[in-house]
Amino acid sequence: MSRQSDKITALYCRDTSKKIRAVMKSKGEAGEYLCTNPPYGYMKDANNPKQWVVDSEAAVVVKRIFALCLEGYGPSQIARILKERKVITPTIHFQRTGRAIRNQLPDNPYRWKSETVAAILERPEHQGHTVNFKTYKQSYKSKKTCYNPKEKQLVFEDTHEAIIDADTWERVQELRRNKRRPTRTGKTNLFSGIVRCADCGEKLLQLNEEIIQQEEQAENIDRFICKVRKYLDLDELTPAVLNDMVKAVYVHAPDKSSGHREQQIDISYDLVGILPASLLNDLQNGETA
Numbered sequence: 001m002s003r004q005s006d007k008i009t010a011l012y013c014r015d016t017s018k019k020i021r022a023v024m025k026s027k028g029e030a031g032e033y034l035c036t037n038p039p040y041g042y043m044k045d046a047n048n049p050k051q052w053v054v055d056s057e058a059a060v061v062v063k064r065i066f067a068l069c070l071e072g073y074g075p076s077q078i079a080r081i082l083k084e085r086k087v088i089t090p091t092i093h094f095q096r097t098g099r100a101i102r103n104q105l106p107d108n109p110y111r112w113k114s115e116t117v118a119a120i121l122e123r124p125e126h127q128g129h130t131v132n133f134k135t136y137k138q139s140y141k142s143k144k145t146c147y148n149p150k151e152k153q154l155v156f157e158d159t160h161e162a163i164i165d166a167d168t169w170e171r172v173q174e175l176r177r178n179k180r181r182p183t184r185t186g187k188t189n190l191f192s193g194i195v196r197c198a199d200c201g202e203k204l205l206q207l208n209e210e211i212i213q214q215e216e217q218a219e220n221i222d223r224f225i226c227k228v229r230k231y232l233d234l235d236e237l238t239p240a241v242l243n244d245m246v247k248a249v250y251v252h253a254p255d256k257s258s259g260h261r262e263q264q265i266d267i268s269y270d271l272v273g274i275l276p277a278s279l280l281n282d283l284q285n286g287e288t289a
Contacts, residue, residue, distance in 0.1 A: 079112035128162030220271040
């Protein structure tokens with residue numbers, strides 16, 4: 001009896017699932033919103049819940065994220081900037097505006113994730129478009145969400161007010177395709193990701209690496225100069241200063257070829273390695289810009 005009951009239940013669930021899918025397919029093909037809640041930056045119209053309107057508070061943040069991306073910042077860097085500026089996360093914003101939330105509230109209301117920033121940068125809805133059939137499930141038994149390729153998605157343009165104009169959107173997507181790798185200091189090289197071979201059009205990755213390394217080297221030199229300037233009036237070498245400035249001291253074998261005993265000593269400094277004595281004299285005399 002129980003097996004028969006299980007079969008009836010399974011058939012009922014499968015039939016119900018088919019009907020729901022048919023309804024969703026019909027709505028999606030007609031350009032109606034299929035998601036329960038609007039994405040960050042929008043909210044339901046109080047007078048017409050089936051229509052999205054701009055959430056002015058969240059839209060300001062969305063525009064800021066796109067602007068930072070155009071300035072060369074990646075998702076991780078943008079997330080850090082938003083956290084430092086104490087911008088509340090989308091989950092906290094939804095909770096404070098009375099929207100139902102599925103994610104657990106973070107301990108820090110300003111702790112943005114790079115994945116959240118990337119998702120905002122990649123949502124066509126911010127142009128004012130509706131995108132349906134982005135995801136699907138293989139069967140009613142599966143809870144796993146699968147992603148449809150773009151050719152199987154349906155895009156309906158100008159269904160709601162745009163937060164990001166088409167030009168800004170395209171520029172950001174181009175930047176995202178040519179992702180710029182940040183240096184160790186967190187900055188992103190201006191030309192990284194867009195330097196290409198004139199013959200084949202491929203990205204010059206040996207060259208991009210060299211650009212990044214040169215920028216890091218320049219930044220390290222600037223930081224080293226700041227360190228040197230702290231100790232210009234130093235009267236006595238202390239262990240703290242030595243450990244702050246010097247990485248290693250290399251003592252060479254004695255040389256008596258000139259008739260005098262000479263011994264070369266090389267000092268490897270923090271951030272810059274071994275420097276010529278002439279450059280150190282310039283730094284000490286304050287002759288570097």
